[in-house]
Amino acid sequence: MATVSYVLNDKGNISEETRKRVLDVAERLGYRPSGAARSLKTRKTGNIGVYLPGFAGPVFGEILQALHDAVFPLGFEIIACSTQQSDRLLVERHVDGAIILNSFITDDTIEQIQSADYPVVVMERIVKMPHVSCVVADNCKGSYMAVKHLLDIGRKNIALIVGNPESHENSQRLEGAKKAFQEAGIDISTVPIVHGAFSEEIGVYAMTSILQSYKDVDGVFCFNDEMAIGAIKAAMRAGKSVPGDIAVIGFDDIYIGSCINPALSTIRVDKWSWGHLAATTLVDMINNGSPGRLITLPTKLIVRQSTADPVFGYSNNK
Amino acid sequence: MATVSYVLNDKGNISEETRKRVLDVAERLGYRPSGAARSLKTRKTGNIGVYLPGFAGPVFGEILQALHDAVFPLGFEIIACSTQQSDRLLVERHVDGAIILNSFITDDTIEQIQSADYPVVVMERIVKMPHVSCVVADNCKGSYMAVKHLLDIGRKNIALIVGNPESHENSQRLEGAKKAFQEAGIDISTVPIVHGAFSEEIGVYAMTSILQSYKDVDGVFCFNDEMAIGAIKAAMRAGKSVPGDIAVIGFDDIYIGSCINPALSTIRVDKWSWGHLAATTLVDMINNGSPGRLITLPTKLIVRQSTADPVFGYSNNK
DNA sequence: CCTGTCTAATTTAACGTTTCACTATTTAAT
DNA sequence: ATTAAATAGTGAAACGTTAAATTAGACAGG
Structure with missing residues (x-):
């Protein structure tokens, strides 16, 4: 038994002859080691739990792909769990660590898992606990760039369509936007801020209400791309041209944003890097017992037609 | 030890008093059962392996969601694996069964798993093995409906943009289309068939070549929505109106198809039902040892603007 | 009072690996 | 020639559960 184990794990001292013999017999018998027994003994499962609020959103697919691609070659697999409540039978079994991209999971639950x-x-947020690392986009800087960009192309009356006020992302993005206004000498209290969730419908609704209440708005920064797409639809339905009358910029850089007409300007968060960083950080913690740390992911301004600056000659196609 | 096990699993005869006592101590000690040990003994892991070619596609997110939602309340979790090669360390550990939606995984591999x-x-295909069930969309009928629909709205010169020729889906869809042409008295050999893969770029390319080679084509059936979207883009770029000059219909009913302009007509495969059927079938096989069976999922014609029939007064919005 | 049934709790043997400790053999060092 | 070190292989305990078999009482029927 021991010899077989050593052969299969390339450990210990075994002659080339017996190694061959063991391998042959294993092959002939169709032997497959039991993951359960192995896990029991080694206290490793080779699984990583990933907690999302859902699989269908435009970002989650890309992130899952990045996580999987990073983790698979290292011998791990992904147990994906989508949940809108914190309470279910989370981790508790079969995983060596967890990746959380789900604001429905409370700090309390995270505390339990890490403890x-x-x-x-x-x-998607910052949590300070010994066994917890955070890999977050630089929402503040990104948001700053978005507002600065609208100002740079000469927009004077900018409105914000913000997301879920409880979310960490939202508050960071708000902070960055404020900073940009401040630097431009604009009193933040004069900026129309429409609250909403992070969905396309809310974007439609929010833009409609802006058009009614603030007739001179000529630039809108939406705190994510989905709302921005809704906002563009609403503006065009109301007979406004984008970016002619109103420039619109989003956040995240979801794929569909590049397909719509006008193509959506946005702040890019590179899903591949994000996923890879999160995955490798977790694997490092698992394998080497590294302590939790904080990693910030840079963001990047992507200028497309929805904020094309007529002055500098971007053409507004159609 | 046994008593604790019985209490935790609600089995055997235990007095209310000791049950309480056990539960209390467990709580106080923060006791968490070991999934590995439990799996070792019971030979169940509570995990289901799902094999996709990738996470990012427009269908896979919805399917994963459906699978997860069906399976989670039954006490299972999902181990998702995206792979473009069949050979990797597949199942082999930690799963009670597998769901495969990945043509890269060969019949041989499936044979190994089920054996x-x-x-x-x-x-996504039909495999006849004792421990294998197949839950497939009715591609043949769907395809038949698509072609019939184009004929019904008066299109005389229909072209097909087909997908990967090795795939089961493709051959079924081809068969259905042929049947519809046959019934209409059209010689299939006169129908332009452009080969390609299932991607948007190929759709662009295929439509471009159709416009060059077959000037009188007034209807195109693309074997999936992504190609159809590419085809519409190509047609419009070439100055054709859709559906005015060319009606286009796709297959699958991906979300984005309903957003584009003109909205894409398509054959709907209900992802929710598909996933639920697959999931419940697998769980039934796992729990009750049911044998493999074949389930066909109905498809449905969804008419939108890309095949709006001017005769019957559908309006082509702009 | 004996026997049988029922409930409650306990003992014990797995489940299939890994790994420490050990033996036996060979090779090297003095 | 003796000892030490390296190489190959084996035995057995342990990982944390479950479940079959067993024990110990309590209660009922004859």
Whole structure:
């Protein structure tokens, strides 16, 4: 038994002859090691739990792909769990660590997981606990760039369509926007801020209400791309041209934003890097017991037609 | 030890008093059962392996969601694996069964998995093996409806943009289309068939070549929505109106198809039902040892603007 | 009072690996 | 020639559960 184990794991001292013999017999018998027994003994499962609010959103697919691609070659697999409540039978079994990209999961739950000695990586907010790393986009800087860009192309009356006020992302994005206004000498209290969730419908609704209440708005920064797409639709339906009358910029850089007409300007968060960083950080914590740390992911301004600056000759196609 | 086990699993005869006592101590000690040990003993993991070619596609997110939602309340979790090669360390550990929606995984591999007594559900082709169920869309009928619809709205010169020729989906869709042409008395050999893969770029390319080679084509059936979207883009870029000059219909009913302009007519495959059927079938095989069976999922014609029939007064918005 | 049934709790043997400790053999060093 | 070190292989305990078999009482029927 021991010899077989050593052969299969390339450990210990075994002659080339017996190694061959073991391998042959294993092959002939169709032997497959039991993951359960192995996990029991080694206290490793080779699984990573990923907690999302859902699979269908435009970002989650790309992130899952990045996580999987980073983790698979290292011998791990992904247990994906979508949940809108924090309470279910989370981790508790079969995983070596967890990646959380789900604001429905409370700090309390994370505390429980990490205090059971599971390393955790959180991707959408900042949590300070010993076994928890955070890999977050630089929302503040990104937001700053978005507002600055609208100002740079000469927009004077900018409105914000913000997201879920409880979310960490939202408050960071708000902070960055404020900073840009401040630097431009604009009193933040004069900026129309329409609250909403992060969905396309809310974007439609929010833009409609802006058009009614603030007739001179000529630039809108939406705190994510989905709302921005809704906002563009609403503006065009109301007979406004984008970016002619109103320039619109979003945040995240979801794929569909590049397809619509006018193509959406946005702040890019590179999903591949984000996922890879989160994954490798977690694996490092699992394998080497590294402590939690904070990693910030840079963001990048992507200028497309929805904020094309007529002055500098971007053409507004159609 | 046994008593604790019985309490935790609601089995055997235990007095209310000791049950309480056990539960209390467990709570106080923060006791968490070991999934590995439990799996070792019960030979169940509570995990289901899902094999996709990738996470990012427009269908996979919805399917994953449906699978997860169906399976989670039954006490299972999903191990998702995206792979473009068949050979990697597949199942082999930690799963009670597998769901395959990935043409990269060969019949040989499936044979191996099922012969190791893992039940398998295949979602994109038909495989006849004892432990394998197939849950497939009615591609043939759907395809038939698509062509029939183009004929019904008066299109005389229909072209096909087909997908990957090796795929089961493709051959079924081809068969259905042929049947519709046959019934209408059209010689299939006169129908332009452009080959390609299932991607948007190929759709662009295929439509461009159709416009060059077959000037009188007034209707195109693309074997999936992504190609159809590419085809519409290509047609419009070439100055054709859709559906005025060329009606276009796709297959699958991906979300984005309903957003584009003109909105894409298509054959709907309900992702929710598809996923739920696959999931419940697999769980039934796992729990009750049910044998493999074949389930066909109905498809449905969805008429939108890209095939709006001017005769019957559908308006082509702009 | 004996026997049988029922409930409650306990003992014990797995489940299939890994790994420490050990033996036996060979090779090297003095 | 003796000892030490390296190489190959084996035995057995342990990982944390479950479940079959067993024990110990309590209660009922004859």
